[in-house]
Amino acid sequence: MSIKDMLSIAAMNLRRRKLRTFLTVLGMAIGTASIVVMVSLGIGMQEVTKEIFEGYGSLTLINVYNYSYQDPSQTSNSMVWSSGSEVTLDAKKVDEFKRIPGVQAVMPLVQVYGYLKSGQYVSGIQIMGVDAASAEQFGFVLDQGRLPNTSTGSNYELTLGNYVLYNFYNPKTYRQAVDNEGNPRVSLDKSRFQLTFDHRNIYEYEDYGGESTPKGKMYKVNVVGALSQEGGMNAYYTLMDINALNRLYRENKDNMYGLETGKYQEVWVKCESTDDVVAVQEKINSMGYAAYSVQEGLQTQQEMQRQTQMLLGAIGGVALLVAAIGIMNTMMMSIYERTKEIGIIKVLGCRMGNIAGLFLTESAFIGLIGGAVGLGVSYALSYVLNTQIMETAGIRSIIPLYLSLGAVVFSMGVALISGMYPAFRAMRLSALTAIRAE
Amino acid sequence: MEQAYEIAGAAASTTKKEIIIDIRDLKKTYRVGSVNVHALSGINFSLNRGEICCVVGRSGSGKSTLLNLMAGLEGPTSGEIVIARQHVEKMNQSELILFRQQHVGFIFQSFNLMPYYTALENVAFPLVFRGMSKRKRMKLAREMLCSVGLETHLKHKPTQMSGGQQQRVGIARALVTNPEIVFADEPTGNLDSKTSDEVMNLICDIARTQNKTLVMVTHDPNMAAFTDKAVHLLDGQVVKIDENTREI
Numbered sequence A: 001m002s003i004k005d006m007l008s009i010a011a012m013n014l015r016r017r018k019l020r021t022f023l024t025v026l027g028m029a030i031g032t033a034s035i036v037v038m039v040s041l042g043i044g045m046q047e048v049t050k051e052i053f054e055g056y057g058s059l060t061l062i063n064v065y066n067y068s069y070q071d072p073s074q075t076s077n078s079m080v081w082s083s084g085s086e087v088t089l090d091a092k093k094v095d096e097f098k099r100i101p102g103v104q105a106v107m108p109l110v111q112v113y114g115y116l117k118s119g120q121y122v123s124g125i126q127i128m129g130v131d132a133a134s135a136e137q138f139g140f141v142l143d144q145g146r147l148p149n150t151s152t153g154s155n156y157e158l159t160l161g162n163y164v165l166y167n168f169y170n171p172k173t174y175r176q177a178v179d180n181e182g183n184p185r186v187s188l189d190k191s192r193f194q195l196t197f198d199h200r201n202i203y204e205y206e207d208y209g210g211e212s213t214p215k216g217k218m219y220k221v222n223v224v225g226a227l228s229q230e231g232g233m234n235a236y237y238t239l240m241d242i243n244a245l246n247r248l249y250r251e252n253k254d255n256m257y258g259l260e261t262g263k264y265q266e267v268w269v270k271c272e273s274t275d276d277v278v279a280v281q282e283k284i285n286s287m288g289y290a291a292y293s294v295q296e297g298l299q300t301q302q303e304m305q306r307q308t309q310m311l312l313g314a315i316g317g318v319a320l321l322v323a324a325i326g327i328m329n330t331m332m333m334s335i336y337e338r339t340k341e342i343g344i345i346k347v348l349g350c351r352m353g354n355i356a357g358l359f360l361t362e363s364a365f366i367g368l369i370g371g372a373v374g375l376g377v378s379y380a381l382s383y384v385l386n387t388q389i390m391e392t393a394g395i396r397s398i399i400p401l402y403l404s405l406g407a408v409v410f411s412m413g414v415a416l417i418s419g420m421y422p423a424f425r426a427m428r429l430s431a432l433t434a435i436r437a438e
Numbered sequence B: 001m002e003q004a005y006e007i008a009g010a011a012a013s014t015t016k017k018e019i020i021i022d023i024r025d026l027k028k029t030y031r032v033g034s035v036n037v038h039a040l041s042g043i044n045f046s047l048n049r050g051e052i053c054c055v056v057g058r059s060g061s062g063k064s065t066l067l068n069l070m071a072g073l074e075g076p077t078s079g080e081i082v083i084a085r086q087h088v089e090k091m092n093q094s095e096l097i098l099f100r101q102q103h104v105g106f107i108f109q110s111f112n113l114m115p116y117y118t119a120l121e122n123v124a125f126p127l128v129f130r131g132m133s134k135r136k137r138m139k140l141a142r143e144m145l146c147s148v149g150l151e152t153h154l155k156h157k158p159t160q161m162s163g164g165q166q167q168r169v170g171i172a173r174a175l176v177t178n179p180e181i182v183f184a185d186e187p188t189g190n191l192d193s194k195t196s197d198e199v200m201n202l203i204c205d206i207a208r209t210q211n212k213t214l215v216m217v218t219h220d221p222n223m224a225a226f227t228d229k230a231v232h233l234l235d236g237q238v239v240k241i242d243e244n245t246r247e248i
């Protein structure tokens, strides 16, 4: 018996009992739709969470701090910070981190507070000394200009944080350096900039009379770019090459706090993919550092949400189960109805396998159509939910391609399983008793 | 080629005959409650290729049982059924279906046509199970319906036809697969006597011209006149076998 004949006979048998077929398909469609919508809400939930965490910073990034990490065996999951014991982050460690499998780039950095002066205006800046060579790979988004180059001589290049231009003010009048329309008066191309670490260069205090140290120098700097706020947390910092910053440190030891030559306050480790993050992070922790990643937080959060997801899926699954029982019932009914017919086709030479095949094909049809209709309903529901109801609620329904394909295959599979017992019964009917049946 | 010659030769000569159905000491006992009903108690007879045979006897004498056993629709209690050199009683379900596909056509008393199919589709139906292409089976079915005189009713559904016409469709369906043997259980049982004769003539004609072996159950003794051989049953036993010479 050819597959084409089998399909057309099965289709005809379904058409013969239109209402019953319709009702069974309807059940299957509702079952499929309920499971798809439930799962899509779960996926939407995860997606929203992911976006929230992405706002905190890159998901492939691990921040390593120069604090030690208290005995990892005792505090397996929760991080305990021990402020007392510091560990060294230096060039040697950076190389060690680089060798961990799954690591794409490593960037050491230090932070220091300074003052940027432009004409009569001044702005406090949080300077991040970065390894200019690898900074590009760490997701700094530029609004204009470029990142600082690796320092070669005595010139200092700065890329300003996103807010800096708006923060300039006159230290005498405390008036903000913006014009009537709110645009900053200081601009990258027109203004000249000077950097200092000694506040006495900015504010004129009364002399306290104590022993006075010489004032810190003013440095001429080239501002080569500004960061965009799209960079998230990164946009907050003003960037400078770490070597240039170290050179400044040698001349401003009294005014630059928290720095130490050859040591880093923090190291950023970028992983090749989000899948590597947790493993790399564990490795760094085991080396005695406190490492933190957004990805770990995200995974913990998503792990918790997975239970909610399962619950949603199970609720949808109940509807599908009911639909599956409906299919089984329909198929059993049609076997009782068609007992005689089954006997006749057996006498006419229909093989056992073909008889089972006919019934399975009918079930599969119901599953396929029900699944497809259910999927259509799911898309419609999902659209309505997203646009009308939950737009503001922070919940979203997302139906990825694998879910829609999976749903149709799954509903067909469920239908096939429900059809198995009826098909087996049909196959085993004795031709003779079947013919005798009225 | 050689085989075809042999078969043709067997039909032509009366001296060299090939036995196609051989029934040896066939018994069938039904158990109803605690009572054993001996539907068949030791049947022996054989049929040659191309013979037309009818099984006659009173109601309850075991005619249908005998036919069902021969067609492999149920298994015997003991004895042998050798059809086309194959032991039917030893086959399992799948082998029986294959055997029926290859050797057997079946005509039912109550026609048993598919109500939602037209006459043409009904006749073509058994060919579906043999995997024949649609074009080929429709062509064969049309030819078959023409030879039973229903060329005007190809597109009719069973409910739109008379009993006699339905049984002609049944006959066409049994013969379309070109079986060697045709079984018919009271093929005229649901028809009035005039239509009965017509249908009976038709079945026998086709069986003769196509050299089919035909086994037919009837409780009308007049029908025996149409056939080569009449097996008379009584209470599950053969009481008499009539051999008619053909009246051509």
Ligand SMILES: Nc1ncnc2c1ncn2[C@@H]1O[C@H](COP(=O)(O)OP(=O)(O)OP(=O)(O)O)[C@@H](O)[C@H]1O
Residues within 6 Å of the ligand: B030, B031, B032, B037, B038, B039, B057, B058, B059, B060, B061, B062, B063, B064, B065, B066, B219
């Ligand atoms: N499935 C069965 N279970 C028990 N007894 C049965 C069964 N089938 C037939 N019999 C018995 O076997 C005997 C022969 O029945 P069968 O149907 O062969 O008779 P028949 O000659 O065809 O009669 P009729 O002319 O009325 O069709 C009867 O006594 C019947 O009661």
Ligand SMILES: [Mg+2]
Residues within 6 Å of the ligand: B063, B064, B065
């Ligand atoms: Mg009978």
